[in-house]
Amino acid sequence: MSDPAGNGTEQSLGQLVASATAEMSALVHDEIALAKAQLRQDVKKAGVSGGAFSAAGAVLIFSLPMLSFALAYGIHAWSGWHLSVCFLLSFAANVLVAGLLALIGVVFAKKAKKGKGPQKTVASAKQTAAVLGNAKPHPRGVIAGSPAGAAIGSVKEEVRAVGRSTA
Structure with missing residues (x-):
């Protein structure tokens, strides 16, 4: 086999084994890097989910007083209903918004849970190991x-x- 550098010299068995070992090490390192990248994607989805849940809580806590008063007085001016009914409708609208944000959080949490990035890489590494384990040397007649x-x-x-x- 010729030298990859193109010198035309033959490589010894030790050099070939060293080359194969280096390439195998590079393959393992690349598969680890792939697993890390896929895990980062799953963590990002989980972060979006947590952020949506936090936003739902913040909306419910910080906007309820001001939005409730503004909405209740607006409904009262528009419809002429009793003020207590207007405040209940205002509260229901805020709960609806918080529920929609929580639903978004649930959707992203399910996506993060279903993410099988590292599992795919582990399966690929196992398949590579199985192929290499079943490899047999060329018979020397x-x-x-x-x-x-x-x-x-x-x-x-x-x-x-x-x-x-x-x-």
Whole structure:
């Protein structure tokens, strides 16, 4: 097999193993980085959910007094109903707004819970490990009546041919 740098020199078995080990390490690091990125997406969705719940609480707490008074007096001026009924309608409108914000929070919480980002990466890593675990080395045939060195030489020729065909 030729050197990736293009020097035309052959690599030793140790260099090939070192190269394979380095590439395997890079693959593992890349899969860990992918898992982190997918986990960040799920955490972001959970953050949006928490923010929507917080907004619902803030709307309910801080806007009720002012909005209730303004809405109640507006309903009273428009309809002429008793002031207590107008205040109840004002409160119902504020509860409706808070309920809609809470519903948005529930939707985003379900999306964050369904997010299977890291699970996909773990499954991919397991699949890669299974493929590598089932990989078998190329059978090295020994020609009858020839020394083992001749068989190794023919294997080197096969490796060079495969290297040229995949390049």
